[in-house]
Amino acid sequence: MAELGAISLWIALALAAYSTTGSVVGKLRLAPALVESAKTAMYVAALALLVSTLSLVIAFISRDFEIAYVAAHSDLAMENKFTWVAFYAGNEGSLLYIGTILAIMSSIAVWRSPEKFRDALPYTTAVLMLTLSFFLSVTAIMANPFEKLPFVPIDGEGINPLLTHFGMFFHPPALMAGLIGITVPFAFATGSLLAGKTADEWVDPGRVWGIISWALLASGLLLGSWWAYTILGWGGFWFWDPVENAAFMPWLGITAFIHSIMVQKRRGMFRMWNIVLVNVSFGLALYGMFMNRGGSVPSVHSFGESSLGWIFLMFLAIGVIIPFAIFIWRYPMLKSARNLDSMLSREAAFLINNMLLLAIAFVTLWGTVYPLLSRFTNDEEITVARPFYDQVNGPLMLALVFLMGIGPLIPWRKATLTSVRRSLLPPIIGGLATVAILVILGLHKEYALVGFGLSSFVTTGILMEWYRGTRSRRRSSGENFAASFIHLIMANRPRYGGYIVHLSVVMVTLGIVGTSFFSTQKDVVMNPGDRVSIEDYELAYLGSIETPKGNRTEYISTVQIFRDGELIDTTRPQRDFYPNFNMASTSAAIRSTPVEDLYIVPSENLPDGSVGFRILVNPLIWWMWVAGPVMVIGTIIALWPQKVSTSVPVPSYGRFSPGTRPTAA
Amino acid sequence: MDSETLISILFGAILALFSIATVGYSFVNNRRPLPEENATYSDYTDQDLANIFDAISTLDLEFQLGRLSQEQFREQFQAYRLQAATVLRDKLEAGHGNPTWVLEQEILLARYQLENREERIISCPDCSASILDTPTNCPHCGSELAS
Numbered sequence: 001m002a003e004l005g006a007i008s009l010w011i012a013l014a015l016a017a018y019s020t021t022g023s024v025v026g027k028l029r030l031a032p033a034l035v036e037s038a039k040t041a042m043y044v045a046a047l048a049l050l051v052s053t054l055s056l057v058i059a060f061i062s063r064d065f066e067i068a069y070v071a072a073h074s075d076l077a078m079e080n081k082f083t084w085v086a087f088y089a090g091n092e093g094s095l096l097y098i099g100t101i102l103a104i105m106s107s108i109a110v111w112r113s114p115e116k117f118r119d120a121l122p123y124t125t126a127v128l129m130l131t132l133s134f135f136l137s138v139t140a141i142m143a144n145p146f147e148k149l150p151f152v153p154i155d156g157e158g159i160n161p162l163l164t165h166f167g168m169f170f171h172p173p174a175l176m177a178g179l180i181g182i183t184v185p186f187a188f189a190t191g192s193l194l195a196g197k198t199a200d201e202w203v204d205p206g207r208v209w210g211i212i213s214w215a216l217l218a219s220g221l222l223l224g225s226w227w228a229y230t231i232l233g234w235g236g237f238w239f240w241d242p243v244e245n246a247a248f249m250p251w252l253g254i255t256a257f258i259h260s261i262m263v264q265k266r267r268g269m270f271r272m273w274n275i276v277l278v279n280v281s282f283g284l285a286l287y288g289m290f291m292n293r294g295g296s297v298p299s300v301h302s303f304g305e306s307s308l309g310w311i312f313l314m315f316l317a318i319g320v321i322i323p324f325a326i327f328i329w330r331y332p333m334l335k336s337a338r339n340l341d342s343m344l345s346r347e348a349a350f351l352i353n354n355m356l357l358l359a360i361a362f363v364t365l366w367g368t369v370y371p372l373l374s375r376f377t378n379d380e381e382i383t384v385a386r387p388f389y390d391q392v393n394g395p396l397m398l399a400l401v402f403l404m405g406i407g408p409l410i411p412w413r414k415a416t417l418t419s420v421r422r423s424l425l426p427p428i429i430g431g432l433a434t435v436a437i438l439v440i441l442g443l444h445k446e447y448a449l450v451g452f453g454l455s456s457f458v459t460t461g462i463l464m465e466w467y468r469g470t471r472s473r474r475r476s477s478g479e480n481f482a483a484s485f486i487h488l489i490m491a492n493r494p495r496y497g498g499y500i501v502h503l504s505v506v507m508v509t510l511g512i513v514g515t516s517f518f519s520t521q522k523d524v525v526m527n528p529g530d531r532v533s534i535e536d537y538e539l540a541y542l543g544s545i546e547t548p549k550g551n552r553t554e555y556i557s558t559v560q561i562f563r564d565g566e567l568i569d570t571t572r573p574q575r576d577f578y579p580n581f582n583m584a585s586t587s588a589a590i591r592s593t594p595v596e597d598l599y600i601v602p603s604e605n606l607p608d609g610s611v612g613f614r615i616l617v618n619p620l621i622w623w624m625w626v627a628g629p630v631m632v633i634g635t636i637i638a639l640w641p642q643k644v645s646t647s648v649p650v651p652s653y654g655r656f657s658p659g660t661r662p663t664a665a
Numbered sequence: 666m667d668s669e670t671l672i673s674i675l676f677g678a679i680l681a682l683f684s685i686a687t688v689g690y691s692f693v694n695n696r697r698p699l700p701e702e703n704a705t706y707s708d709y710t711d712q713d714l715a716n717i718f719d720a721i722s723t724l725d726l727e728f729q730l731g732r733l734s735q736e737q738f739r740e741q742f743q744a745y746r747l748q749a750a751t752v753l754r755d756k757l758e759a760g761h762g763n764p765t766w767v768l769e770q771e772i773l774l775a776r777y778q779l780e781n782r783e784e785r786i787i788s789c790p791d792c793s794a795s796i797l798d799t800p801t802n803c804p805h806c807g808s809e810l811a812s
Contacts (some may be wrong), residue, residue, distance in 0.1 A: 002673070003670055006677075007681070008677065015684060033692045048684065051676075376810065412790055413790060488785040
């Protein structure tokens with residue numbers, strides 16, 4: 001299988017390189033056959049990469065330890081279900097995965113591109129295939145997953161224990177697909193600029209692929225947070241780790257882009273903004289991949305020591321400088337079709353949205369690179385920790401949530417103060433009422449009050465929009481309330497899908513505010529029979545069972561949970577020790593409700609049978625994990641092709657000659 | 666060299682030949698000229714436009730036969746009108762068709778609208794859909810309309 005995988009990889013690289021040059025030369029020389037051939041080469045490259053991927057998967061399933069990558073990331077004890085995880089557990093496999101995903105996305109994007117973009121399509125193909133060529137060159141030359149060992153070991157080294165978690169099936173692939181997916185809207189924008197198509201031809205495919213990348217990144221980030229929460233054993237979900245930040249920043253950039261592109265789609269404005277946003281997002285995505293593969297800041301998420309850092313840094317430099325040079329070259333042609341009519345308009349809200357998101361991205365970037373800068377300038381590494389991000393990004397994020405509440409309620413072009421007041425009054429009342437109730441209930445933390453108040457403000461606004469729309473539709477159609485609501489959403493999917501996504505952001509906000517301000521933590525060492533109290537709970541530790549397995553020793557503890565003297569649950573937090581890796585992985589016992597999580601994780605199993613436990617009560621974090629599926633549903637609705645309703649069948653062509661028939665009535 | 670390696674190499678060679686053949690086929694098969702610089706395209710065809718006019722005509726018939734209420738007729742007519750306007754605008758922007766013909770279509774649509782309702786058509790300030798100015802909320806997006 002190694003030979004077939006390697007041959008397919010080299011074939012894909014040759015095809016990608018051919019497609020890059022063929023597209024540009026064919027376009028410049030007006031050679032349609034060459035352009036078509038280059039496009040076909042892209043499709044075949046995707047096929048070749050699928051063959052290569054399949055070869056590696058088969059090698060893992062058959063435990064072909066002759067292949068160095070398979071020997072390094074699997075062993076005979078590994079369950080087959082983890083083959084998919086082992087596939088991208090290292091640099092080599094993950095690069096092959098990235099290449100395959102990029103090739104598939106590129107093929108679909110080019111195949112489905114609108115006819116009106118045809119003139120610029122060769123350049124877009126060239127940008128996509130140039131990026132693919134880079135990744136495949138690195139994979140084939142520097143990190144080939146099909147490299148063979150001079151001997152065949154009896155067993156492999158095994159999979160990293162931290163990766164044997166359900167979240168790992170989706171978190172890394174979603175994140176990697178999201179990061180590389182940004183190449184597609186970027187390629188449409190750059191192709192459009194190179195061809196001199198500086199109007200709005202690229203907007204539709206750019207928007208669709210921007211949303212796809214956004215959703216993949218958002219899912220990846222949420223799943224990563226969930227993974228960290230359940231397996232890393234520290235009770236939190238976000239550490240402002242450099243690699244976490246590296247995935248978060250492009251997400252911020254692409255969030256700004258998918259909002260801003262709506263202004264170009266609807267009003268022909270923000271043309272420069274959108275090019276800048278997609279370029280920035282692409283640059284940040286490349287930075288994310290650089291950090292992940294040999295960036296100079298160590299992280300729990302990176303692939304560790306690697307010689308690939310410098311080459312990714314070089315590609316990052318090229319990927320930032322050249323697109324901005326093209327932007328400056330085409331700058332005079334990028335004038336918007338209209339000017340901003342009023343600062344009291346939806347366009348203005350989008351403008352502020354762009355600025356806030358970019359501000360958060362650059363604050364995060366500054367915090368991420370500051371340790372490096374301080375090392376170069378002062379010979380002393382100064383690490384930027386969570387308080388910095390909380391203090392600077394916290395208020396910016398709250399401002400963003402506020403904007404999320406008012407933006408959708410302001411009309412395009414220009415709003416009057418009366419209409420704004422009328423639209424905003426119910427959400428403001430909702431927000432203030434929530435704050436008042438919480439103050440009466442004894443909550444006095446200002447930031448938390450603002451967070452909850454804004455969450456209520458946004459939710460009230462969205463629910464009000466739904467109610468008004470449904471009521472209006474019910475009146476006009478005579479349908480019942482449920483049917484009217486469903487038809488309302490189906491009639492304007494991007495808008496209502498967006499609202500659902502906004503609701504998911506509110507859920508995430510609730511989780512963040514709840515855990516940031518109201519979390520309670522206790523670290524205790526307990527002997528069998530000991531009891532400990534936290535908040536309204538009392539925990540009784542009964543004992544632990546030690547079970548040796550093939551590649552690890554499992555320690556399963558039994559902890560009973562009491563509330564008001566009554567036994568409400570019996571949990572079994574687990575800690576596994578992997579001697580090959582000299583590493584332990586934990587499985588927290590989490591009793592989760594919409595109000596709060598009771599989180600119990602064993603941090604140490606001592607020889608005398610006692611166990612060190614970390615126990616937390618995390619309010620509202622449940623909402624954060626529910627936000628993921630809600631966000632995915634919202635995104636699917638927003639992306640679902642809009643069909644104009646026609647309840648009357650359309651007769652066949654030919655019965656009616658355009659230009660004469662409409663007067664028949 | 667074992668048989669598995671040989672089979673792998675054989676499959677690799679087949680993939681390589683397939684790639685060359687597929688990529689080369691474009692040179693044999695493709696004679697389509699590249700578009701002129703700055704040419705524009707419309708996603709819509711005359712067929713689309715004809716279908717829309719046809720649908721409007723059928724809709725009117727259904728209404729006259731009493732199969733549709735006034736409200737249903739209005740709502741569906743607006744949807745078709747919006748479709749037709751989009752196609753016409755797109756084709757005009759793409760430089761397709763005779764501008765006089767396009768103008769004629771617009772006039773016919775407008776006349777058709779006048780014959781069927783007295784209400785004024787406005788554009789929703791929120792979602793830009795063409796709607797009657799009578800309801801308090803846009804039937805497409807639900808936005809509250811200023812009086």
